Amino acid sequence: MRLGFIGAGRMGRPMVHRLIEAGHEVRVLGRSAETRAALAQEGVQALAGVTEVAGGADAVVVCVFTDEQVREVCLDGGLLTAMPEGSVLVVHTTGSPGTAETLAARAASRGVHVVDSPVSGGPHDIAAGRLTLFVGGADDAVARVRPALRSYGDPVLHVGPTGAGQRVKLVNNALFAAQLGLLADAVRLGAQLGVDEAALLGALPHGSSASRALAGVAARGSVAAFAAAVGDFVGKDVEVARKVAAELGGDLGVLDEALGTLADAVRPAGRSVPQEGTDR
Template sequence: MRLGFIGAGRMGRPMARRLAEAGHDVRVLARSEPARRSLEEEGLRAADGLAEAGADADAVLVCVFTDEQVREACLGGGLLDAMPSGSVLVVHTTGSPATAEAVAAEAAPRGIEVLDVPVSGGPHDVAAGRLTLFAGGPADAVERMRPALDAYGDPVLHVGPLGSGQRVKLLNNALFAAQLGLLADTVGLAAQWGLPEEALLRALPHGSSTSRALAGVASRGSVARFTASTAEFLGKDVAHVKKISAELGGDLGALEAGLASLAGALGSAPQAAAGPADRE
């Protein structure tokens, strides 16, 4: 497939690399000469602008950090004007379903289909080809994109119409965040009982309370270190969950307490020394 790729960051660059290794013709947006040189050193083709990334593409994949960046790339920079009718725009960024819907409204008159396909995993999952992808949008468009998405996604899950991918991903992150909040409270209770956090985290992964949240915390050795490493992504996504819940009239129920506990843990966590979060 002829593919454009927008967002060659810590997640996007290894995704683009996997696509190229799978035999796809990939053009990656590079806005500066150093970025262009860096991409070309990795064997990736660079595109000077959004229009070049989208021109003659079967699909363009967008993996930037925020909703605002998605809107800037997809609605204001000439990308949709350059993409041919019959192509597909895939939004990998986790954000509001309303953003995907706004992009789709602009794309539809041009004959372009839009999928919202947020990802769950980190760069190590990209390298192993095992990112979890939650795809929202027309089923036929998801199937058309499988040759590309399969390069780094396993499983690729079609979860419903446009916007469903974002809803599932945000609920996933809400539950993950609430579990971290409950774990922070559990560690606090353990301290009151005279049990060191290190001993608790060695034991709990072998019990019935185990989870991916617990495994992540145990791998870092403390709730504080893990929350520091995930603060950038979780803080953004939890804010989206609360905003969208208010807009859709949903009740967070027991999730609210867990999210509140996590907010306290994030507020007291030290600055992460290892860079951005391990998981998206």
């Protein structure tokens, strides 16, 4: 496929390399000469403008950090108007389902399809080709971009129409953060029973309480250390999940109670649960 790519950063860069290795033709946006030079040294075709990246592409992948940046690139930055009729816009950024739906409505008048595909995992998962993708979009649009997404994604989960990917991802991240809150309480209980946190975290992953959240905490050695490492990613999505749930007449229920426990656990170390970003 001929692909445009915007957002070749911590997550996007390894995606680009996986796409190239899979035989796709990839043009990447590099706004500065330094960025373009660095990408060129890695064998990546880097261009300076959105129009150049999007022109003639079968699909354009956007992997920027925030929902606001998605809107800035796709709407204010002119990406949608630069994409050819029949092409597909893939958005990996985690954000509001409303943004994906707004983009889809704007794109439809130009014959462009929108697929929201937030991810779960990190750069190491991309490199191994096992990044989890929660995909929302029309069946035919998802089918067209699936070969590209499979370059770094496994599983690629089609969960519903445009916006559904974001909804599933937000529930996923709220649950992940709540699990961290439960782990904080479990560590507190362990201390009351005279069990050292390191010993507890070394044992629990081998029992029935094992989870991805527990594995991450155990690898870092403490709940506070893990929260410090991933908080900048998890915090934003938790706030978006709260906002979206409220807008749709729902709430986080007991998940919110566990999130409060997590916040209480990290404050003694001088941390609060941050409010920006995620790729968990």
